[in-house]
Amino acid sequence: MPKSTIKTDLTITIAGVEFATPVWTASGTAGVGEEIESWCDPKRLGAMVTKSVSLQPRPGHPYPRTVETTGGMLNAIGLQNKGIEAFITDELPRLRRMPTRVVVNIVGDDQDEYVQLAKRLSDEAGIDLLELNLSCPNVARGIDQGSDPMWVGECTAKVRAATRIPLIVKLTPNTNDIASLARAAADHGADAISAINTLVGMAVNHNTFKPRLANVTGGLSGPAIKPVALAAVYKIARAVKIPVIGIGGIMSGTDAAEFLLVGAQAVQVGTATFRHPDAAIRVAEELRDYMQEHQIARVGDLVGRLTL
């Protein structure tokens, strides 16, 4: 029997901010907006999440920085960026004009750097949320700090005290207990949790006896990590009351729906954007088709609907 066409509503509110769709770009996969804007209409993105911005410019790691693996990719970019001041001067004015929500992802070497970055960005208009990258696997202390619940709690509290911009804390899966990291962030003032960052991985060229990445190890992303990400989001959503944003190998609308079912309120599309520059928009449209098929009017009605 043909189903009736219903009106679908993809809007979602997180930390008091309304988003046109629950499908955002993921940090490090959409640059700082300039390139992605040529390929997709920003109005149709839930949010534009920037590549990590640090206090000082970072050159990044030598080439090769990426390698395709079975069902995924490894990357070791090394947080190449021009630093906060150049970001504010060169990139933020354009980001501000983009007709979408702007999430600025920040990364520091220590807690004080996160605080300084948050303070500096608090002076600037047009930033809807900050995302704290407490989980980069490709820099010296990224994981050590980010997998320690006490450090995550302290860092979140200090940044919380330094800014009024809503905070998302992005967590690493390179830990034996991601739920306790989420709890630490939630207990110290985070408005939302995003998970997961990449998994530490490595690829070897058996002909040359060399690692395939100049940095030797890198972060694994793409469809290969989706099951890991779903389990992490499922655990986090049961551990905290604040919204969870799911990340990890989302290539399609049904992938996004699966993250919503296990408790995510929004998702970020990363590696898929490298394949199709407008992937985040495609995923949102496919999610709408999925809702139509399942006669679900509001996207929020999917959140946590997993039946055990």
Add this chain to the structure above:
Amino acid sequence: MKQPAPAGKLRARTATLVSTRQVGPNILQQRFAEPVIARRTQAGQFVHLLPGPDLLFRRAFSVYATDPKQGTFDILYQVLGKGTGALARQPAGTAIDALGPLGNRFTPLPADCTPILVAGGLGMAPLRLFAEELLSGTSRRQESPRPIMLLGNRRKSQAVVPFGLSSKTLDVRWATDDGSRGFRGTVVDLLSAMIVAGDVTPGKAHVYGCGPEPMLAALAVLCANQRIPCELSLERSMPCGFGVCMGCVVRGRDTSGYETYHRVCRDGPVFNAASIAF
């Protein structure tokens, strides 16, 4: 070397595989029908093709030839890995998801300069398109000196003859490592010998290079020493191809001389040789 401005919103296109022709050992020339890419591509630019549904990422190919009237473009590649393998096996008529043209182009040169196109192996591909542009006059005034193309290969069996160019209008010279075709030595050795012999006047020449990185590094040194302006087209593994992943970098210098990493896909693939730190 400014990138051509994007003409409005960019989008992926569907390129239909027209033909696959073997032109050397494991070397294929493929023709695709896609009128916009055929019309817009300028020499040095590339297309980013999804070789098949099972691969996560696209593969970047310099455009080798275009036929704007027929609405086709050609690529030239050696079958090496999963991506090129998948593309090589596609039958004619297959629809390939394509981004392009991407990246910047070789810079048209001053009218009184001799363009010298220095190709190592299949680095010949973008230079062939540039040679065609030079000969048709779109990148150069008609009275300019005759372009020279130097083609280097390990041995004669690997040498691919540039498609559709006439040696009447283009001065083509060959070099092979073993001397089995033309000059014995590398193309950079050949260029060096031509300078010594007075065949090339450094103040009146402009070099364009594409090929393996050690060859390009040697070419950059030679041109710097001889004060010959030199542009190089670089190759990298490229996940995204449009500037967001930061994967395809090359170490270089910015306009102030500071070390930085350029993105080959977006800041290049054509660079002033002086801006690259090999």
